[in-house]
Amino acid sequence: MSYTAFLILILIVAIALILIVMVQNPKGGGLSSSFGGGGSQALGGVQNTNNFLDRTTWTLAIAMFALILLANFAIPRDGENNVNLDNTLEGTAPIENTTPATNDSIK
Numbered sequence: 084m085s086y087t088a089f090l091i092l093i094l095i096v097a098i099a100l101i102l103i104v105m106v107q108n109p110k111g112g113g114l115s116s117s118f119g120g121g122g123s124q125a126l127g128g129v130q131n132t133n134n135f136l137d138r139t140t141w142t143l144a145i146a147m148f149a150l151i152l153l154a155n156f157a158i159p160r161d162g163e164n165n166v167n168l169d170n171t172l173e174g175t176a177p178i179e180n181t182t183p184a185t186n187d188s189i190k
Contacts, residue, residue, distance in 0.1 A: 084153075089157050
């Protein structure tokens, strides 16, 4: 797989993970229990929904971790671990007057 395909898959998993986390109810109550949302977990079937959302969250998080690690191996490399500084600095302007200033040149 190419690096671009891994990036697209990572973005899809990230968006799905954001959506799944936003759908979940907070376990500690938090601010939602202050505004009357605390009793909503007593409804039938909510526990099964929470289990599904928890499993989906963990699955997506593990999938994202694995995709990021696999994408690291798919990064295109030129076969060298060292950067060739001659090619990097080729387009830069030469530095002029590299001698330090003396008291005579400051006058």
